[in-house]
Amino acid sequence: MTNQSSIADIFAASRGDGLVDAAVDVARLGSCSVDYDKLTDAAVLSGQQTLARAQRELDTRKAWLAKTLAQRSRWELGQSGLAAQQGFLNPEGLIQKLTGTSKVESRKLVGVGRMLAEAEDAQAQAAATDAEAARRLLEGALDPDIPDGLDGVDGHGGVAPVVPLPAPMPWHAPISHAVTGGTLSIDAAHALRTGLGDIDTVVTGP
Structure with missing residues (x-):
């Protein structure tokens, strides 16, 4: 029987990552049926919640990796794509072979993984836009040729800084954030994603 505290101590230095935190809590439950x-x-009641949280953390990473595999297997890469190199027509088939899951489950992981990546990219772009807007406003405030950092309002004829508009977040951003935050499962996210469809296209047109 493995010492529970020694297992947890191995991960103690890496606390802060959701998966590591969950793994530490799972390790503390024990390493065999007797434990x-x-x-x-x-502890039994809280342990069920701990295991569910760990599973969600793992599922999120499975979706991330499935998206990466699909990205490296996209059709325009032809035979140089990762799935094609392994003898598969599509990434879902390769994921099914590697993981032993069904094709439906593989498609679900790829779809949710892409959704998570889109939300992550949009969030990064929004942060970059905010930083650029702050930089331009600061430059305008410090520019002696632009009194009060304004133009066309105070009539001094300076050139006001053009502040970039923030990029819109994808409609599924709240769903994606809930998945990465560990409060929504991959299955639930997939159900919401497929049930609601591409709202951006419905609203704005293709």
């Missing part, structure tokens, strides 16, 4: 039998009732 689990010794848990208190309260």
Whole structure:
């Protein structure tokens, strides 16, 4: 029987990552059936939640990796794509082979993984836009040729800084954030994604 505290200590230095935190908490439950039998009732109840949280963290990473595999297997790469190199027509088939899951599950991972990546990219672009806007406003405030950092308002004829508009976040951003935050499962995210469809296209047109 493995010492529970020694397993947890291995990960202690890496606390802060969701998966590492979940792994530490799972390790503290024990490493065999006998350890689990010794848990208190309260630990059994909280342990179920701990295992569910760890599973969600793993599922999120499975979606990330499925998206990466699909990206490296996109059709325009032809035979140089990752899936094609392994003898598969599409990334879902390769994922199915590697993981032993169904084709439906593989498609789900790829779809949710792409959704998570889109939200992550949009968030990064929004942060970059905010930083650029702050930089331009600061430059305008410090520019002696632009009194009060304004133009066309105070009539001094300076050139006001053009502040970039923030890029819109994808409609599924709240769903994606809930998945990466560990509060929504891949299955639930997939159901919402496929049930709601591409709202951006519905609203703005293709």
